[in-house]
């Protein structure tokens with residue numbers, strides 16, 4: 001997919017935005033529908049390319065799928081096909097979420113090794129080791145992967161995760177809900193999207209305790225029903241918008257968002273001079289004066305500062321008064337946007353896993369290239385803060401996680417448009 005974004009920056013952002021369902025919730029939730037025997041409907045689903053690829057995977061294994069105006073309905077077949085279609089499976093890392101559901105629904109699964117953002121090595125050993133401990137046979141051949149369930153199905157296990165991987169916790173949760181017996185996952189990740197998956201599975205009849213904490217207990221059940229479900233709002237989209245208004249100035253009201261799930265981001269912006277008012281299901285963020293440096297920010301597993309929010313937060317601080325340092329130990333290449341920040345005139349340098357920013361008075365628009373999803377969104381923020389015109393290439397990365405970023409910021413007063421489609 002080609003195309004580019006053209007942004008003439010320097011305008012404040014003002015208005016109201018309704019935050020859609022979280023990408024990182026809806027992707028595992030779509031895969032989890034293969035565990036259910038009845039139809040499943042999701043509401044509030046954004047039109048992202050990762051969602052389109054997920055629907056293509058579901059269709060490819062035999063599901064009936066309909067999608068209209070944010071409502072997605074999935075009907076699973078009695079017996080699904082076990083081979084994931086190559087194109088969409090390669091296009092995103094989230095194809096790994098189909099391993100556990102297809103082991104139950106088809107008894108086996110074959111897929112290419114998953115793709116996704118190039119922000120680090122991102123192996124899937126924890127997913128595979130956990131599934132193997134539950135009885136799956138794992139074969140790695142060439143660029144592909146085949147897993148087979150034993151004839152009697154997967155069994156429960158008491159298992160300690162090597163590190164708290166978000167995706168692997170979700171994979172093993174999906175495997176455990178229909179495995180024979182009890183599973184205990186120790187050292188699990190605690191992200192709200194994991195709790196969301198557990199809440200959905202619970203609505204379908206799964207027996208889960210402790211999701212959102214490091215120890216999760218699951219009593220496997222024979223069958224799960226269908227249901228209708230609205231996933232939690234996207235805390236990274238909300239953080240992106242909060243970062244953008246902090247960088248550009250103005251006032252944004254974010255509806256359908258959970259301030260408690262983005263507390264470290266809001267604390268940083270408040271410390272730096274933004275006014276933030278948390279509401280029951282939303283927040284108002286305002287930046288009128290100048291932004292001061294944010295000190296040192298360490299990312300980590302929830303409830304620490306979200307790694308995905310680090311680049312979009314960093315973009316806000318390029319013109320702050322003083323120094324801000326973002327240190328990310330989750331992914332080796334989190335700040336691929338640093339060189340493009342510098343091209344805009346920012347004073348940034350990478351020190352190991354940290355990005356060190358010394359605020360400058362002015363950024364000047366230029367040609368930029370998005371290299372991953374959140375780095376790409378960070379370049380949009382930086383270009384919105386810069387004087388003059390920027391062109392952003394590599395926008396296919398941004399479309400994986402933001403429905404229509406030009407329409408979104410355009411509505412808030414930015415001068416931004418798509419070109420070359």
Ligand code: UD1
Pocket residue numbers: 023024025027093094120121122123124125126127128163164165166167168189193307308330331
């Ligand atoms: C999920 C999110 C992603 C977010 C990340 C960390 C989704 C769809 N994506 O990604 O947006 O940035 O959590 O919050 O929810 N690791 C291994 N082996 C594995 C799995 C992971 O070594 O089998 C390593 C990774 O390389 C990384 C760390 O564990 O260094 C954390 O990764 P993980 O939590 O698994 O991230 P994802 O689930 O891929």
